[in-house]
Amino acid sequence: MIRFLGIFRLLKIAKKSAFRMNFIVCIKQVPDVSAPVSIRDGHLQTDSDRMVLNAYDASAVEEALVLTEKHGGRVDVVLIGPEKAKETIRKALAMGAEAGFHIPVEDGAGYDSAGYAAILAAFLKTHSYDAILTGKQSQDTDSGLAGGMLADRLGLPYAANAVGLELEGNALLVKRQGDTAQEMVLVPLPGVVTCSNDMNNPRIPSLKGIMASKKKEVTTVSPAELGLDAAALKPATVVTGYRNVPARNPGKKFEADAEELARTLVGLLQNEAKVI
Amino acid sequence: MFLSPDHELIRETARDFALQRVAPGVRERDEAEAFPHDLIPELADMGFLGIYHPTEYGGAGYDTLAFCLVIEEIARWDASLALTIASHTSLGSGHIALAGTHEQKERWLTPLAQGKVLAGWGLTEAGSGSDASGMKTTAVRDGAGWVLNGSKMFITQGSVGGVFVILAVTDRSKGAKGVTAFVVEAGTPGFSHGPKFHKLGMNSSDTRELRFEDVRIPDANRLGDLGMGFVDTMKVLDGGRIGIAALGVGLIRGALEESVSYAKQRSQFGSPIGDFQAIRFKMSDMDMWMEAGRALTHRAAQLKDAGRPHTREASIAKLYTSEHATKAALEAIQIHGGYGYTKEYHPERFLRDAKLLEIGEGTSEVQRMVIGKKLMG
Ligand SMILES: Cc1cc2nc3c(=O)[nH]c(=O)nc-3n(C[C@H](O)[C@H](O)[C@H](O)COP(=O)(O)OP(=O)(O)OC[C@H]3O[C@@H](n4cnc5c(N)ncnc54)[C@H](O)[C@@H]3O)c2cc1C
Numbered sequence: 226m227i228r229f230l231g232i233f234r235l236l237k238i239a240k241k242s243a244f245r246m247n248f249i250v251c252i253k254q255v256p257d258v259s260a261p262v263s264i265r266d267g268h269l270q271t272d273s274d275r276m277v278l279n280a281y282d283a284s285a286v287e288e289a290l291v292l293t294e295k296h297g298g299r300v301d302v303v304l305i306g307p308e309k310a311k312e313t314i315r316k317a318l319a320m321g322a323e324a325g326f327h328i329p330v331e332d333g334a335g336y337d338s339a340g341y342a343a344i345l346a347a348f349l350k351t352h353s354y355d356a357i358l359t360g361k362q363s364q365d366t367d368s369g370l371a372g373g374m375l376a377d378r379l380g381l382p383y384a385a386n387a388v389g390l391e392l393e394g395n396a397l398l399v400k401r402q403g404d405t406a407q408e409m410v411l412v413p414l415p416g417v418v419t420c421s422n423d424m425n426n427p428r429i430p431s432l433k434g435i436m437a438s439k440k441k442e443v444t445t446v447s448p449a450e451l452g453l454d455a456a457a458l459k460p461a462t463v464v465t466g467y468r469n470v471p472a473r474n475p476g477k478k479f480e481a482d483a484e485e486l487a488r489t490l491v492g493l494l495q496n497e498a499k500v501i
Numbered sequence: 502m503f504l505s506p507d508h509e510l511i512r513e514t515a516r517d518f519a520l521q522r523v524a525p526g527v528r529e530r531d532e533a534e535a536f537p538h539d540l541i542p543e544l545a546d547m548g549f550l551g552i553y554h555p556t557e558y559g560g561a562g563y564d565t566l567a568f569c570l571v572i573e574e575i576a577r578w579d580a581s582l583a584l585t586i587a588s589h590t591s592l593g594s595g596h597i598a599l600a601g602t603h604e605q606k607e608r609w610l611t612p613l614a615q616g617k618v619l620a621g622w623g624l625t626e627a628g629s630g631s632d633a634s635g636m637k638t639t640a641v642r643d644g645a646g647w648v649l650n651g652s653k654m655f656i657t658q659g660s661v662g663g664v665f666v667i668l669a670v671t672d673r674s675k676g677a678k679g680v681t682a683f684v685v686e687a688g689t690p691g692f693s694h695g696p697k698f699h700k701l702g703m704n705s706s707d708t709r710e711l712r713f714e715d716v717r718i719p720d721a722n723r724l725g726d727l728g729m730g731f732v733d734t735m736k737v738l739d740g741g742r743i744g745i746a747a748l749g750v751g752l753i754r755g756a757l758e759e760s761v762s763y764a765k766q767r768s769q770f771g772s773p774i775g776d777f778q779a780i781r782f783k784m785s786d787m788d789m790w791m792e793a794g795r796a797l798t799h800r801a802a803q804l805k806d807a808g809r810p811h812t813r814e815a816s817i818a819k820l821y822t823s824e825h826a827t828k829a830a831l832e833a834i835q836i837h838g839g840y841g842y843t844k845e846y847h848p849e850r851f852l853r854d855a856k857l858l859e860i861g862e863g864t865s866e867v868q869r870m871v872i873g874k875k876l877m878g
Contacts, residue, residue, distance in 0.1 A: 277513070312506050319510060429517045432548030432561035435510050 281360025545616025576751025593620025659709025
């Protein structure tokens with residue numbers, strides 16, 4: 226059970242301090258969801274090997290960059306994934322993040338959200354930060370669990386699905402979108418916020434940014450160095466397979482004059498649907 | 502051939518930019534023959550107007566391969582804009598990068614590569630196209646400077662450019678060895694441009710005639726050694742043709758991607774038209790042309806980046822991709838049926854834009870002459 230710690234209704238804090246925020250953004254590399262995907266024999270088949278930065282995480286990186294550009298501070302990113310996933314760290318560095326941390330795991334290691342949260346928590350205990358941001362979910366699995374589980378493991382206040390972020394004193398003012406109104410939540414720091422892609426339009430790195438990212442440091446931290454026991458990370462949940470949603474039977478179409486149509490319809494509702 | 506992580510990132514970046522910023526409004530710009538003035542500062546911010554020029558001179562410091570990736574991604578949606586970028590980078594700016602002194606590069610290449618100013622390049626004249634050595638524009642010594650007279654035809658960026666490289670005859674008796682390049686800035690007295698040409702395609706790229714009436718410029722505007730203009734021009738064109746080749750790859754990809762998505766959603770005789778072998782085979786051919794064209798283009802780019810001879814390879818890449826871009830656009834129209842014949846869909850524009858690639862920077866006939874000369878010596 227996830228504990229939602231320390232979430233306060235907004236009490237307007239008038240005083241704004243010159244607080245320089247250090248963000249760490251947890252990012253993930255995911256298959257390009259715009260590429261065609263099919264299911265064969267219960268397995269997912271992706272046509273393209275294009276891997277991209279999870280769009281929700283991209284929004285988290287963008288928001289952290291905007292806030293540090295406004296108030297000062299720095300943005301680091303951390304990623305769990307195979308060697309190839311380092312490209313995605315480069316992308317975040319090209320956007321403007323200052324340093325990257327790569328926690329290498331084998332491709333298809335099969336962790337579930339709890340596994341990722343456990344690794345991230347172990348890493349973050351060795352790192353200093355004011356706020357942890359991440360996407361509200363990842364585009365590939367859409368579980369939306371890791372952020373909350375991470376907050377729980379670290380015992381930090383947590384707000385999910387932010388559409389806006391502001392620095393209020395030394396807390397984060399999180400905007401959450403409802404059907405008709407916005408909810409403002411004040412999250413004291415350090416804290417964890419997961420971000421919606423409705424939050425912003427993540428910047429596209431410029432060639433200058435890509436060039437600069439080459440000189441930025443990417444530190445590798447292995448799960449073993451974090452004192453993690455591989456067996457303890459084994460997923461408690463198992464994906465047993467994939468299947469296509471059965472296609473819906475097409476509806477019936479009738480063409481006739483109004484009187485005839487009405488008669489047919491009443492007949493069907495009485496005899497087939499048996500609702501009248 | 503695999504792309505390095507850097508090049509992958511550049512491609513992804515250019516793809517995102519093209520999709521978000523270039524694709525919207527492309528049909529409207531074509532229809533209105535409108536130059537996209539508002540996109541230029543964005544391209545500059547992205548570093549796309551000086552991709553392979555050195556950072557020392559305001560460029561992004563990448564290479565011709567990176568340039569090809571960006572041109573392909575832009576041309577996938579808007580070949581006119583890709584032509585603007587390619588000609589600006591490889592012809593006008595490219596000539597200054599090739600032949601300019603340090604002072605000249607600081608003065609002109611820097612603002613060009615930063616994208617603050619656009620470049621034009623004037624070789625073609627009304628009476629001399631494929632045979633550029635027949636040019637009539639002259640530059641005559643006048644004390645410490647030069648006086649230019651004549652005109653140039655079909656010059657890209659003719660009215661939107663700020664810096665132009667102009668080829669002119671400095672010694673008629675020496676033929677091709679009597680041609681020299683000069684930098685002429687927009688606004689120089691006596692330098693003007695004609696009205697907009699209404700073209701078949703490439704409609705939002707600016708094409709004008711340039712006129713020179715007693716245009717006085719100092720010797721500091723002379724680019725390269727006296728009589729070397731033509732020799733440098735051939736090198737500039739080798740680079741330029743790689744850009745046109747990348748443009749062709751982008752157009753083939755556009756034709757293919759539009760066709761595949763249309764063939765999936767258009768149904769006739771009870772099934773998507775993409776299920777018919779006749780349609781599928783057309784798309785398979787387009788896919789092959791795209792891959793082959795890209796391989797040729799990237800190879801020419803890598804040779805250029807390695808400082809190795811690439812005249813033949815650049816010509817082959819340009820010839821192959823430009824002719825196949827036209828073919829692919831025609832096939833895309835066929836796959837779209839009557840809808841493909843309307844301006845509501847992209848393929849008709851692809852066709853009109855692609856045809857230019859078989860003409861600009863040396864016609865297909867000229868490319869075959871270049872390749873043939875390499876074969877026969
Ligand atoms: C949109 C556009 C943009 C352009 N931008 C620029 C620019 O920025 N700068 C610039 O300098 N120029 C530019 N050009 C000019 C372009 O490079 C020329 O149009 C091209 O080189 C062909 O020259 P031409 O039009 O005079 O045709 P011609 O040379 O008259 O050719 C007519 C036909 O004869 C063929 N032909 C010619 N000689 C031979 C031969 N020996 N053997 C066989 N066939 C032959 C040609 O292939 C062609 O089919 C542009 C043109 C266009 C349309």
